[in-house]
Amino acid sequence: MRTETNDLRGHSGAGFPAFALRLDGVVKEYGRAGRAVRALDGVSVGIERGSFTAVMGPSGSGKSTFLHCAAGLDKPSGGSVFLGDTDLGAMDETRLTELRRGRIGFVFQAFNLIPALSVRQNVELPLRLAGERLDPAWLDEVLARVGLAGRAAHRPAELSGGQQQRVAIARALITRPDVVFGDEPTGALDTMTAREILSLLRSCVDETGRTVVMVTHDPVAASYADTVLFLADGRIADRMQAPTADRVADRMTHLGAWA
């Protein structure tokens, strides 16, 4: 059920794109021609609005490159990336920076919080950087959603790893982004805490209609997603709907991930 119906910011009604994110024939090469490494080799995929997608694949298959190109952190060598109906390839660096601040949320393995700032200040930061008005009621709602309503004045060092990742998730949600990207968001957490964080990401999708795209090595983490994309040698080798950890692990074995 989606409760934030007012949350789609001008994208509702006629012409509403079904995909929050779309990659069309994306190629990424590193290094000089002749000796170039082709990290992405023609990736085309549409990520539906309000869905949770996990990206898996063997080491070196292109997962980080996929995330960086999809999130506008890196420019593809070919093909196109659309965030909603916005073509990232048509944007200069200044507009891309604005787009990342306002329309994309990031959650990394290392929580990347600013130690000198309180929880509240860390969460507010993307809005301040974007020069947007702070809405205290929305800030309280986001902090409550991630279970940190009573910790707003604390510094990151006073929180557990799981709580710090909750702050990072709140910071990613505060701008009501089109897509939240996770890069191994549970990689630094113990099993129990990782499950709490994955449940929180799941609820962001189910209860607030956010779109989450997460790179992970962990089949259990991937099982929280609606869809798993499997990358191999820079291509989408397979996709799985309604994944279970066992099926994901089995598919990874066949991709040679743990050979």
Ligand SMILES: Nc1ncnc2c1ncn2[C@@H]1O[C@H](COP(=O)(O)OP(=O)(O)OP(=O)(O)O)[C@@H](O)[C@H]1O
């Ligand atoms: N900056 C770079 N310069 C040159 N080659 C790169 C660069 N970044 C990535 N590559 C190469 O591109 C390919 C894909 O790398 P990428 O980091 O996207 O894979 P990955 O699936 O995220 O790997 P891992 O699971 O080990 O993090 C690899 O062959 C890698 O060596």
